Amino acid sequence: MKKRNLFLGLALVSLVFTSCKDEKVTAAEKSVDTYVVYVDSVGNIEAAEVKANWQAIDEAYQIKVIEADMALENLKEREAAQARIDASKAKYAALQAQIEADMQAEAMANSKQLLRNALFGEGKIGDDMNFAWVNKDNILLVYEQFVNTALDNRDSYSREDWDEIKLMYEALDSRKNTVENEGLTSADNRKIAGLKLKFAPIYTINRMGAKTEEMQEAKE
Numbered sequence: 001m002k003k004r005n006l007f008l009g010l011a012l013v014s015l016v017f018t019s020c021k022d023e024k025v026t027a028a029e030k031s032v033d034t035y036v037v038y039v040d041s042v043g044n045i046e047a048a049e050v051k052a053n054w055q056a057i058d059e060a061y062q063i064k065v066i067e068a069d070m071a072l073e074n075l076k077e078r079e080a081a082q083a084r085i086d087a088s089k090a091k092y093a094a095l096q097a098q099i100e101a102d103m104q105a106e107a108m109a110n111s112k113q114l115l116r117n118a119l120f121g122e123g124k125i126g127d128d129m130n131f132a133w134v135n136k137d138n139i140l141l142v143y144e145q146f147v148n149t150a151l152d153n154r155d156s157y158s159r160e161d162w163d164e165i166k167l168m169y170e171a172l173d174s175r176k177n178t179v180e181n182e183g184l185t186s187a188d189n190r191k192i193a194g195l196k197l198k199f200a201p202i203y204t205i206n207r208m209g210a211k212t213e214e215m216q217e218a219k220e
Contacts, residue, residue, distance in 0.1 A: 028071035032081050035068035039088040043095055050095075051103055069207070090214060112164055119146050119168055131175040139179050142190045147195045147202075148171065154206045162207035169199070 050057060068085050075081050081213065109127075116125040120142065124133065134142050150165060151156075157165070174193065176184075193220055 010121075014026045024074040025076070028074035031064075031130070032084060032150045034074070036062045036088045037052075038064050039092045043091065047099070047102065047160055050099055051106075054099060058096070065089065067085065082187035104163065107154075108160075111161075114163055115161055119149050119165070125168065125217055131171055134172070134175045134179065136179050136182050136184045136188075139176060139184065140191055142172065143192050147199045151202055154202055157206065157210060159207060159210040162202070162203065164211055166203060166207075169203070 038061065065085075071200070072078050072081055072085075113126070117123065119125075125131070146169070173196075180189065
């Protein structure tokens, strides 16, 4: 009777152990599957939606990839599972690089537009660089806003900002050449010349300072 009970006890322990082991394997397989499916699902979402929710998407990814890596310890076919995980990691890395590059480009474009808005007024200058709205009657005011804005914010501009400012400045000067032939008054022309003299050292000194600061940061 005692031997029988001992046998049944050992059998029960073995069954429980096997059951626990099976549960771990099942859970591990589920973790790997969940990770692979998650990466695939992110790849199927519209890019705009992914960018809008990128932080939450990446946080969820980091949790799932850790769970998948840890699950390998409980899998018999570890190599096959590792291959699936590696493939999904490569897929996600490519997606991440593309999304972050797009977001950086958009941030730079937005930054440029904000700079243009400050220099010329809300929505006056876009990517088309159209200065047709500048005429003999308002060009002096345009120069005044441009130069005074650059002067007021000179300490906050990066080298890239100064490069964009120079581009805008040269485009405005090009428009001035056209406006001069449309009846620009001598008085306004003299005032604009004074503003140009005021702007030149502002640009030269501050762009040089921004470039030096950028190089120092790169070294650090």
